[in-house]
Amino acid sequence: MGNILKVDLTTGTLRSEPISEDIAKKYLGGKGYAVYLLYNYLKEYESKGFSPTDINPLGPENVLIFATGPGTGIPGFPCSGRYHVMALRSPLTGSIGSANSGGEWGPFLKFSGYDMVVIEGASEDPVYLSIVDGSAELRSASDLWGKNVFDTCRILSRRVGGKNISVACIGPAGENLVRMACIMNDEHRAAGRTGLGAVMGSKNLKAIVVSGKKEVPVANRDVFREVSRRCLETMRKNRVTGEGLPTYGTSILINVINTAGGLPYKNWQTGVNPYADKISGETLAETYLTGRRACWGCTIGCGRVTSVSSGPFQIIGTEGPEYESIWALGGSTGVKDLDAIVKANHYCDEFGMDPISMGSTIAAAMELNERGYIPKEDLQGLDLKFGNSTALVEAVWRTAYKAGFGKYLALGSKKLCEIYGHPEISMSVKGLEMPAYDPRAMKGIGLTYATANRGGCHVTGYTVSAEILGIPEKIDPLTPEGKAKWAKLFQDFTCVVNSTVNCLFSTFALGAKDYAELLSAVTGWSLSEDDVLRIGERIYNLERVIINKLGFDGKDDTLPKRLLEEPMPEGPAKGHIVELEKMKEEYYRLRGWVNGVPTAEKLKELEIEI
Amino acid sequence: MSCVLVKVLFFATFRKKYGVKELTVNCDGTVKGLIESASKILGEDFLNDVYDREREKVRDDLIFAVNGRNIKDLGGDVKLKDQDVVSIFPPLAGG
Numbered sequence: 001m002g003n004i005l006k007v008d009l010t011t012g013t014l015r016s017e018p019i020s021e022d023i024a025k026k027y028l029g030g031k032g033y034a035v036y037l038l039y040n041y042l043k044e045y046e047s048k049g050f051s052p053t054d055i056n057p058l059g060p061e062n063v064l065i066f067a068t069g070p071g072t073g074i075p076g077f078p079c080s081g082r083y084h085v086m087a088l089r090s091p092l093t094g095s096i097g098s099a100n101s102g103g104e105w106g107p108f109l110k111f112s113g114y115d116m117v118v119i120e121g122a123s124e125d126p127v128y129l130s131i132v133d134g135s136a137e138l139r140s141a142s143d144l145w146g147k148n149v150f151d152t153c154r155i156l157s158r159r160v161g162g163k164n165i166s167v168a169c170i171g172p173a174g175e176n177l178v179r180m181a182c183i184m185n186d187e188h189r190a191a192g193r194t195g196l197g198a199v200m201g202s203k204n205l206k207a208i209v210v211s212g213k214k215e216v217p218v219a220n221r222d223v224f225r226e227v228s229r230r231c232l233e234t235m236r237k238n239r240v241t242g243e244g245l246p247t248y249g250t251s252i253l254i255n256v257i258n259t260a261g262g263l264p265y266k267n268w269q270t271g272v273n274p275y276a277d278k279i280s281g282e283t284l285a286e287t288y289l290t291g292r293r294a295c296w297g298c299t300i301g302c303g304r305v306t307s308v309s310s311g312p313f314q315i316i317g318t319e320g321p322e323y324e325s326i327w328a329l330g331g332s333t334g335v336k337d338l339d340a341i342v343k344a345n346h347y348c349d350e351f352g353m354d355p356i357s358m359g360s361t362i363a364a365a366m367e368l369n370e371r372g373y374i375p376k377e378d379l380q381g382l383d384l385k386f387g388n389s390t391a392l393v394e395a396v397w398r399t400a401y402k403a404g405f406g407k408y409l410a411l412g413s414k415k416l417c418e419i420y421g422h423p424e425i426s427m428s429v430k431g432l433e434m435p436a437y438d439p440r441a442m443k444g445i446g447l448t449y450a451t452a453n454r455g456g457c458h459v460t461g462y463t464v465s466a467e468i469l470g471i472p473e474k475i476d477p478l479t480p481e482g483k484a485k486w487a488k489l490f491q492d493f494t495c496v497v498n499s500t501v502n503c504l505f506s507t508f509a510l511g512a513k514d515y516a517e518l519l520s521a522v523t524g525w526s527l528s529e530d531d532v533l534r535i536g537e538r539i540y541n542l543e544r545v546i547i548n549k550l551g552f553d554g555k556d557d558t559l560p561k562r563l564l565e566e567p568m569p570e571g572p573a574k575g576h577i578v579e580l581e582k583m584k585e586e587y588y589r590l591r592g593w594v595n596g597v598p599t600a601e602k603l604k605e606l607e608i609e610i
Numbered sequence: 611m612s613c614v615l616v617k618v619l620f621f622a623t624f625r626k627k628y629g630v631k632e633l634t635v636n637c638d639g640t641v642k643g644l645i646e647s648a649s650k651i652l653g654e655d656f657l658n659d660v661y662d663r664e665r666e667k668v669r670d671d672l673i674f675a676v677n678g679r680n681i682k683d684l685g686g687d688v689k690l691k692d693q694d695v696v697s698i699f700p701p702l703a704g705g
Contacts, residue, residue, distance in 0.1 A: 244701055260679075282625055
């Protein structure tokens with residue numbers, strides 16, 4: 001078992017604690033272990049008479065956890081180059097904060113000698129945390145404050161020197177407490193969702209630089225070698241993980257989802273984008289793509305390297321955009337100029353913002369503006385009309401610096417739309433902007449969005465895989481029948497993947513049985529497929545207990561009115577709405593929940609002690 | 611035998627391999643007939659890429675949609691009509 005580094009920024013003290021094998025057996029690592037720790041922070045607060053609902057997401061009482069898992073950093077463990085970040089409360093949603101990122105930071109943290117980093121309190125002055133070869137210390141970041149993500153990564157990498165260096169940091173958006181600010185690492189990788197960059201900003205923590213050479217232990221090397229060989233071979237032979245994703249990256253989905261009538265266009269007013277092909281993965285490959293980049297130890301390599309060589313949106317040598325960013329910054333805003341989308345995505349990386357929430361908030365503002373709900377003077381010349389490429393790019397940097405109308409955009413779509421009196425225009429769940437799949441055209445993802453603990457999220461349980469892509473089997477996207485079972489299964493299994501900590505893309509080729517074998521080999525425990533899914537269910541339920549304490553229950557497990565009441569106007573899903581209540585009733589029954597709250601019997605059955 | 615005109619859209623590696631985004635195909639209204647007619651234009655490879663001859667159906671790992679609906683969700687055996695749009699994708703995913 002490894003170690004947890006606990007950092008109290010208020011006092012400037014650092015301490016090391018061992019990972020508990022008993023807790024790891026129940027919650028693995030990564031997300032699961034972090035959820036367990038966060039729950040205990042809540043209990044401690046409650047014991048001191050402090051209500052969880054009084055936690056200020058941007059106050060020193062919020063807790064931020066960076067976590068790797070038992071698979072992280074092991075050569076031959078498929079797609080194990082990631083880390084998970086969690087916070088007690090998201091400044092964007094008020095629910096639990098949760099995000100995941102690739103690149104190299106996760107493995108390099110482990111090589112530095114720690115499995116997890118827990119950040120408590122807040123520093124008076126800007127600091128960064130340096131963890132090099134097991135030695136951790138806080139240093140002044142006064143010279144880094146104000147710098148963008150790329151400069152911060154490069155300066156700190158040079159400062160440490162040598163090999164295996166990785167920097168996770170915030171850009172100006174995090175410093176300025178923009179509610180959709182990311183934690184960025186390795187320049188272009190993001191723990192993107194729920195505004196955790198703003199939590200770092202509120203703590204005056206600019207960056208965490210990690211470096212080291214420590215080998216990650218494997219309990220049973222011979223067994224692991226064999227299981228790893230088989231899993232990697234499966235992934236290589238699989239036409240998705242071995243061919244489709246490496247060739248085109250994630251943006252290849254644009255045309256697929258549009259064909260199914262589920263690519264939200266102009267703030268979800270329809271699911272058919274007439275210009276989808278112009279912003280598709282195929283077009284990106286023909287125009288701006290110059291290379292690809294893989295995360296540490298990844299055999300897929302879905303990352304895109306791009307350049308726009310000329311014109312007003314010129315940018316030389318950037319990464320992305322991937323499917324979600326193309327959709328949010330392009331499809332949802334009605335922008336069809338791929339060069340503008342590449343540039344807007346680059347700014348999101350440079351300033352450290354989540355492109356999904358950014359694009360969706362701009363799209364909501366465009367709809368508010370076109371319907372005449374925003375006074376002209378508030379916009380200060382920003383021509384927020386659907387399809388306006390220049391306004392898109394300008395809106396992104398204005399948000400990072402809270403300049404002009406950017407101060408409203410920086411609040412996220414929910415608060416923006418509330419300010420202008422039309423909350424129904426925010427396409428969000430629990431305050432988190434939904435990603436690029438309209439559930440009127442694929443009902444299961446609607447149930448997942450509604451019941452996801454962190455809010456409108458597709459990677460909490462990617463039912464799109466079965467509904468549209470036919471993985472692991474094809475199910476009809478337009479029926480609500482049977483979707484509860486799939487949503488629960490995907491959510492539980494995803495908890496396993498995020499606690500391992502691995503890339504979800506591995507699951508296009510590998511299942512729970514493969515994970516059980518991989519985990520058994522590296523931990524030395526004997527885990528079956530049922531065991532790992534039960535761990536996943538336990539994690540999902542404890543996370544639910546936390547959000548219940550934060551004030552969320554069945555009333556919040558819902559979708560925007562547009563998806564529940566406005567039939568899809570065109571395409572293969574024409575006439576469809578989301579039959580959420582019907583699916584939710586079955587889902588709660590399968591979960592053992594009442595009104596979005598786990599019953600005492602369910603918690604006991606899962607051996608969750610509260 | 612009925613004769614229908616169907617628009618076929620190609621994506622991802624199919625678009626690259628066959629150098630075509632879109633094709634209008636004259637066929638007998640069956641999925642097999644459509645693929646055979648298209649393969650007369652695109653070559654024998656196309657038939658092998660898209661059709662499982664042993665099982666006499668569209669290859670299981672493709673996304674083969676008629677007017678946006680995956681034929682697996684339509685029962686597999688679809689009668690094509692004039693002006694139907696068929697979209698063909700190789701195995702792919704994202705997120």
